[in-house]
Amino acid sequence: MVGRVIYLIDTGHITALKFPTFWFDPTPQGKFMLSIAFGQSKYYIDNLSENVKRGLRQKVRHGEQVGVAPTGYLNDKLNHKIVPDLNKLPLIQKLFEMYSTGNHSLKSLRKIINDLGLTSRNNKPLSVSNVQFILSSPFYYGAFMFKGELHQGKHEPAISKKLFDKCQEVMQTKSHKVTKSVIEYPFRKLFQCGECGCSITSEIQKGHNYYHCTKKREKCSQPYIREESLATNICEILQKVSLNPDWADDMITMLNSEKQETAQSDALFAQKLKSEIAGHDEKLQDLLDLMLDKIISKDEYTTKKQTVLNQKIDIQENLKVFEQKGNCWLERARTFILAAKQAKIISLSKNFSEMKNFLKKIGSNPLLRDREITISLKNEWKILEKFNSEFLKFGQKIPKNREFVLKLRD
Structure with a gap:
């Protein structure tokens, strides 16, 4: 650009240049002074650019993401940091939780979350690509990317890394859209036929819900069963795995005592996790030293750093969960x-939905x-x-609650 200006002066296309601080005349001395002025300007711009980049790198090393805060967070201009948006962050958390179930596509999730009131930074409805970007951003579990490198942030995470990883698994497998039946049958899609292995379906006959085998594979002799009879069967199973309230209270008391006794071992375990975190910090520093000494390349450093940093974040989450629980x-x-x-309470209730959920909770592969x-x-x-069966069999007046609790630990 400087050479172009000098050429135009030499050819007479530019006869004078005037600036706020000095003016130029087309003489050899004037051209020389103009070149110096251009050189000083270039030096100032380059130096300013380097200072800005240095400041950005320093900010990143301190765990602060540069630029505009993502959806769910705000830029605190007074303290120069990123803080949670208390109105949007709960919706971001709900977005991750809903997607992790695998029951929503990005398109359906976008509609739900927009209806709940989540908007972009510009207060516009989220697009499908916006939703996908949010679900793929490590910022929400406490890290961020800068120039292709993962860094741990100091901002408050919106979700756990475990939930984030679950969402990535769902995204890779492309969750399918959930379809709902027009008529609700509480026990539909719960059982399989014990004779032929086909699904148990349902239909209404004379105002009552009946369940029966679909009989799609082969001839099956299994009869219909009325919904009320099916519910009675479930109640009997729940009764077998229910606890007497007095026994349960006694066991809870024993657990509280056990918790006090193991407090010291808990402290040792927490210290072990903290030591592992410190060890990963040392590994990160060692990797940086190796890269600065040119023993490993920048690409190797970036790859290994990301692995070590993710391991450190996992341990930190384990420590956080352990300290809480x-x-x-x-x-x-x-x-x-x-x-x-x-x-027992659920078994005596008429809430078929709760009975179904509890049955799924206690076991698998239910057959009819x-x-x-x-x-x-x-x-x-x-x-x-x-x-329960041993207690009834031997007619004990006081069950061995402690023995039962210890079996749960094993």
């Missing part, structure tokens, strides 16, 4: 005991044969069923 098996046992305590239900109970529910 304490000893995992104790929490699982508590949840299980409370669920078993509710089994000769108007009787069989189901493969999960391990903990097998233990409870055996516990």
Whole structure:
């Protein structure tokens, strides 16, 4: 550009140049001074560009994403950081949770989330590509990309990395659209025929819901069963895996005592996780040193750093969950005991939907044969069923609650 201007001066196309601070005349001295002015301008621009880039790199090293905050967050111009948008962030969390179920396509999810009021930074409805970008952005689990490199952020994450990974799996497998029947049959698509293996379907006859085998593979002799009879079968199964409220309360008390006893071991485990996090920080620093010493290439550094950083984030999430929940098996046992305590209540209710959900919760592969239900109970529910049957068999007045709780741990 400078050479072009000098050429135009030499050919007489430019006779004078005037600037706010100096003016130019077409003499050898004037051309020389003009070249110096252009050189100073170029130096100033290049130096300013380098300072800006240096500032951006420094900001990234401190865990701050540069540029405009993504949907669900706001730029705090006063403190120069990114903060959650309290109005939009809950909707972002709901977006991830809904998509992770695999029951929604991007298109259907876009309509639902727009109806709930989630908008873009410009307060416009989200497009399908906007939804896909949000679901694919590591920013929402506490990291961000800068020039193709993953960095850990200091901003408040919207979701856990586990939920983010689940969404990526769903996106890769392309979830299918969920279709709903016009008429609701609470136990439809729950059972398979115990004789031929076909699905159990349903229909209305004389104002009542009946269930029967579809008989699509071969001849099947299984009869119809009325919905009320099917519900009675389910109630009997739930009764076998229910806990007496007094027993459940006693077990909860024992779990509380166990939690106090294991507090010290919990602290040691938490310290172990913190040490692993510190070890990953050292690995990240070592990788940086190797790259700066040109022992490894920038591409190798970027790839290995991303792996180590993701491992570190996983450990941090495990530590966070552990600190919130304490000893995992104790929490699982508590949840299980409370669920078993509710089994009797659900079995006595008329809520077929809750009965169906609870049946799916306690086992798998439910079969219907000769108007009787069989189901493969999960391990903990097998233990409870055996516990109840032994208590009834031997007529014990006081069940061995502690023995049962310890079996849950194993």
